[in-house]
Amino acid sequence: MSYFRAENISLHFGGLKAVDAVSFAVEKGEILSIIGPNGAGKSSIFNLISRIYTPTSGKIFFEDQDITDVPAYGIARLGIARTFQNIELFENATVLSNLLVGRHRHSATRLWQELLFLPSVRAHEKEHRRRVEQVIEFLDLEPHRDKLISGLPYGVRKVIELARALCSEPKLILLDEPSSGLNVEETDDMSFWIRDMKSELGITVVMVEHDMTLVNRVSDRVIALNYGRVLAMGSPAEVQGHPDVVAAYLGA
Amino acid sequence: MRFLFKTKYEDDIRLFPHSGYVWSYGTLLVLLAIAPYVLSSYLVSQLVFVCIYATVGVALLILTGFTGQASLGHAAFLAIGAYTAAYLQQFNVPFPVYFLAAGLLTGVIGAIVGFPALRLQGIYLVIATISFAFIVEEILARWESVTHGNEGMRVKAIQLLGTSVSRDSPGFYFLCLAVLILTIVGSLNLLRSPTGRAFVAIRDSETAARSMGINVALYKVKSFAISAAITGFAGVLFAHKLSFISPEMFTLQLSIEFIIVILIGGAFSLHGAVLGAIFIVMIDPFLTYLKDDMPGIIAGVAATLGAGSERASHIQDSIAAFASANGLKGAIYGVIIVLFVLFEPLGLYGRWLKIKLFFQLFPLYKRATFKRQKIYVKSERNR
Amino acid sequence: MLDFVQQLVSGIALGCVYGLIALGFVLVYKATEVVNFAQGDLMMLGGFFAFTFIGILGLNYWIGFAAAVAAMALFGMLAERLVVRPILGYPQFSIIMATIGLGYFLRSIAGMIWGTDDFKIETPFSQGVLRIGALVLAYDKLSVIAATIILCALLYLFFNKTTLGTAMRAASENMLAAYYMGIPVKRVVSIVWAISAAVATCAGVLLAPITFIHSNVGLVLGLKAFPAAVLGGFGSIPGAVVGGVLIGVIESMAGFYLPEGWKDVAAYIVLLAVLLLKPEGLFGLPMRKKV
Numbered sequence: 001m002s003y004f005r006a007e008n009i010s011l012h013f014g015g016l017k018a019v020d021a022v023s024f025a026v027e028k029g030e031i032l033s034i035i036g037p038n039g040a041g042k043s044s045i046f047n048l049i050s051r052i053y054t055p056t057s058g059k060i061f062f063e064d065q066d067i068t069d070v071p072a073y074g075i076a077r078l079g080i081a082r083t084f085q086n087i088e089l090f091e092n093a094t095v096l097s098n099l100l101v102g103r104h105r106h107s108a109t110r111l112w113q114e115l116l117f118l119p120s121v122r123a124h125e126k127e128h129r130r131r132v133e134q135v136i137e138f139l140d141l142e143p144h145r146d147k148l149i150s151g152l153p154y155g156v157r158k159v160i161e162l163a164r165a166l167c168s169e170p171k172l173i174l175l176d177e178p179s180s181g182l183n184v185e186e187t188d189d190m191s192f193w194i195r196d197m198k199s200e201l202g203i204t205v206v207m208v209e210h211d212m213t214l215v216n217r218v219s220d221r222v223i224a225l226n227y228g229r230v231l232a233m234g235s236p237a238e239v240q241g242h243p244d245v246v247a248a249y250l251g252a
Numbered sequence: 253m254r255f256l257f258k259t260k261y262e263d264d265i266r267l268f269p270h271s272g273y274v275w276s277y278g279t280l281l282v283l284l285a286i287a288p289y290v291l292s293s294y295l296v297s298q299l300v301f302v303c304i305y306a307t308v309g310v311a312l313l314i315l316t317g318f319t320g321q322a323s324l325g326h327a328a329f330l331a332i333g334a335y336t337a338a339y340l341q342q343f344n345v346p347f348p349v350y351f352l353a354a355g356l357l358t359g360v361i362g363a364i365v366g367f368p369a370l371r372l373q374g375i376y377l378v379i380a381t382i383s384f385a386f387i388v389e390e391i392l393a394r395w396e397s398v399t400h401g402n403e404g405m406r407v408k409a410i411q412l413l414g415t416s417v418s419r420d421s422p423g424f425y426f427l428c429l430a431v432l433i434l435t436i437v438g439s440l441n442l443l444r445s446p447t448g449r450a451f452v453a454i455r456d457s458e459t460a461a462r463s464m465g466i467n468v469a470l471y472k473v474k475s476f477a478i479s480a481a482i483t484g485f486a487g488v489l490f491a492h493k494l495s496f497i498s499p500e501m502f503t504l505q506l507s508i509e510f511i512i513v514i515l516i517g518g519a520f521s522l523h524g525a526v527l528g529a530i531f532i533v534m535i536d537p538f539l540t541y542l543k544d545d546m547p548g549i550i551a552g553v554a555a556t557l558g559a560g561s562e563r564a565s566h567i568q569d570s571i572a573a574f575a576s577a578n579g580l581k582g583a584i585y586g587v588i589i590v591l592f593v594l595f596e597p598l599g600l601y602g603r604w605l606k607i608k609l610f611f612q613l614f615p616l617y618k619r620a621t622f623k624r625q626k627i628y629v630k631s632e633r634n635r
Numbered sequence: 636m637l638d639f640v641q642q643l644v645s646g647i648a649l650g651c652v653y654g655l656i657a658l659g660f661v662l663v664y665k666a667t668e669v670v671n672f673a674q675g676d677l678m679m680l681g682g683f684f685a686f687t688f689i690g691i692l693g694l695n696y697w698i699g700f701a702a703a704v705a706a707m708a709l710f711g712m713l714a715e716r717l718v719v720r721p722i723l724g725y726p727q728f729s730i731i732m733a734t735i736g737l738g739y740f741l742r743s744i745a746g747m748i749w750g751t752d753d754f755k756i757e758t759p760f761s762q763g764v765l766r767i768g769a770l771v772l773a774y775d776k777l778s779v780i781a782a783t784i785i786l787c788a789l790l791y792l793f794f795n796k797t798t799l800g801t802a803m804r805a806a807s808e809n810m811l812a813a814y815y816m817g818i819p820v821k822r823v824v825s826i827v828w829a830i831s832a833a834v835a836t837c838a839g840v841l842l843a844p845i846t847f848i849h850s851n852v853g854l855v856l857g858l859k860a861f862p863a864a865v866l867g868g869f870g871s872i873p874g875a876v877v878g879g880v881l882i883g884v885i886e887s888m889a890g891f892y893l894p895e896g897w898k899d900v901a902a903y904i905v906l907l908a909v910l911l912l913k914p915e916g917l918f919g920l921p922m923r924k925k926v
Binding site: 316322368371372374375376378379380382383384386387390393394504508511512515519580581582583584585586587588589590593594597 | 728732738741743746895899900911
């Protein structure tokens with residue numbers, strides 16, 4: 001059975017079918033890209049998986065467990081992390097604080113212990129910090145550690161969004177338009193990092209993307225969506241050559 | 253300028269980043285410890301009020317400043333703590349027991365209030381807390397078998413270890429101070445641990461918090477419970493200090509005073525809560541000063557500047573009349589709130605930080621360092 | 636049965652006043668997302684102005700009424716200019732506190748200028764009753780109901796049929812975009828505050844025969860207007876009035892049929908129930924964030 005599987009998931013807003021009976025599977029360690037025109041339902045699928053929305057019908061499986069009814073905070077505990085298209089960082093906090101929140105899934109201290117700040121809490125804090133530093137090193141964020149998010153440029157914020165997701169040590173990561181708003185250099189960096197996530201960290205990546213160069217460079221497989229339905233599934237070359245996809249999205 | 257060179261992760265976790273902090277807070281602590289023996293009893297009494305208000309301020313800060321759940325109903329929690337203490341005291345329950353009981357009961361009620369509050373944001377939450385406060389006030393007035401209704405209840409002095417700790421004694425002062433210090437330390441500990449970070453995450457972006465694995469509902473309820481419990485403890489002290497409680501003392505006005513404490517002090521800092529408490533408690537003495545001494549002083553100045561003695565006494569009378577006017581306190585509150593919101597959004601603590609920064613960076617200080625960002629685009633309805 | 640109708644009319648009349656104050660709230664909220672906690676105090680001030688014009692200066696009731704409305708409209712613009720405009724982009728909490736501060740200030744100033752006693756205004760409706768069979772309905776209550784209906788009709792036409800009304804709705808959604816579209820956002824906001832203050836004044840003057848004018852009346856009634864606005868749905872103008880009337884009726888019935896004390900909390904219990912079960916109220920729209 002596959003690592004991650006969505007079976008016939010649908011999301012209906014009244015009469016509008018944002019996602020219409022979409023099924024796909026993701027193998028462990030692969031990089032899957034979802035492409036399609038705006039409004040095709042790509043972000044909606046992510047929102048369904050991370051349970052910001054509830055599917056109208058269909059089921060979602062992860063590591064052979066049915067996770068359709070798991071609440072949003074439980075999804076992270078299972079090892080699925082995500083980034084947001086319109087960055088959802090904590091504006092008034094430092095980069096470090098944001099990243100430390102990403103570690104929340106691994107917090108093992110109870111409230112009363114924290115109020116007294118017992119040595120066990122202190123040890124845990126240092127461990128969290130050590131892991132966060134590993135992520136900072138991975139993404140070259142050292143110069144920004146103590147800066148407030150509100151003062152940082154867009155490109156850096158996108159990387160921090162990614163860093164925060166990585167801090168939770170996920171098994172599967174959902175990247176929502178990782179290269180939107182980035183220039184060519186930053187997109188290059190992003191493609192290297194995505195490949196490194198797969199090879200060094202062993203994370204399975206599912207991403208929504210518009211930038212075809214990036215898609216070609218990193219993806220193992222591609223899914224094309226339109227009007228909430230799957231148009232084509234396969235290797236990047238196959239999907240990009242598919243007539244329906246060309247007609248709906250890519251153009252001749 | 254002092255440069256902080258950090259060499260260990262420990263340095264970021266420590267409560268006192270460098271030795272300067274230890275010296276200044278240590279001195280403050282020593283001064284506070286000798287206060288009841290050197291200051292007049294009036295000032296010590298005011299300090300006790302400062303401690304109580306500051307404790308509630310920190311509690312409110314945890315809920316509103318850190319978790320972003322605005323509450324205009326904390327007077328209700330104070331009342332619950334106070335009345336629990338008064339009620340249990342009638343049955344000769346020892347002080348430590350009813351102190352803890354009051355805090356726990358208020359905390360539980362806070363958690364109960366937290367549940368429905370889960371579905372409410374922003375202005376709706378404010379209105380809901382106001383309603384909660386009204387309902388509690390009404391219950392206190394009507395549940396005569398327990399609370400003696402509008403007649404109020406007398407609160408006897410604390411009986412601790414066989415001795416009586418009266419509300420004017422140094423012992424009571426140290427008790428209030430201890431509660432405040434424990435509250436502050438507890439909050440600081442909370443802030444540098446996962447729960448505190450979760451609170452701040454909830455304030456800034458609930459969606460992101462959820463996808464990081466934070467059970468937003470649970471943490472909001474925790475935040476309410478902690479905030480209410482601390483306020484409950486403060487309520488016990490409040491009841492003992494006033495030695496008489498009745499429902500009219502716990503009105504919306506009091507809740508607003510608590511909000512003013514953190515607003516004026518600085519809405520996101522613990523120092524701010526203390527500074528704000530000092531400010532609020534000092535308003536009454538200030539008004540008395542205005543009424544009694546100010547007219548004389550101004551008249552004296554006018555006389556020195558050459559006005560005739562008749563003119564001077566006329567000035568003195570009109571200022572005295574103005575200062576004695578009935579609604580002056582409300583007007584001052586109003587003006588101060590508006591001025592602080594307009595010009596000093598970071599509160600008194602913010603002003604202190606700016607002053608400190610000015611001296612540190614002299615002569616390179618720029619006022620725009622603290623300029624606040626206005627957000628015209630992001631509608632709060634879609635937070 | 637007769638008692639029931641009496642109470643009903645009384646409740647509707649009081650509810651209309653709540654509704655008018657709630658209307659003022661919702662107007663300002665729709666245009667600027669600011670919740671004006673001082674709305675009740677604007678009403679109180681309007682009542683005092685009217686008292687000054689009619690009671691002290693001896694003008695004719697209608698002229699005094701109009702003068703009070705005009706004066707308060709100007710005052711509303713002044714308050715907006717001084718207090719609200721500088722803080723328009725700040726977080727909602729600050730704005731709420733600023734309006735609370737404004738409320739305190741207005742209450743105290745009114746207390747200092749006019750004193751803290753109750754005041755009466757002589758109106759054409761103070762005496763006189765309408766008799767329908769055995770039913771006796773006082774004119775003062777009927778006048779409130781009639782005036783509310785007229786005001787609502789006028790405002791409805793204003794918001795839906797005029798360009799200025801549409802401009803206001805645009806500004807409430809996204810001020811920056813409205814500004815770029817050429818809408819004079821600052822002037823629009825001023826006008827909204829003027830209208831809101833004028834509506835509050837009407838409420839205050841109409842209320843005078845029923846409850847007298849007192850410097851604290853704004854606080855009590857203003858707070859009651861919240862349940863009205865929430866019940867109707869915070870973004871909806873007809874909702875505010877409907878909500879107000881419902882709250883007024885519920886209070887009236889609670890005062891008559893339930894034991895002592897329920898009358899005061901009835902409105903808040905309804906409010907909490909609405910917030911828990913249907914936070915958007917009767918006519919509001921549920922809001923959801925798009926990520």
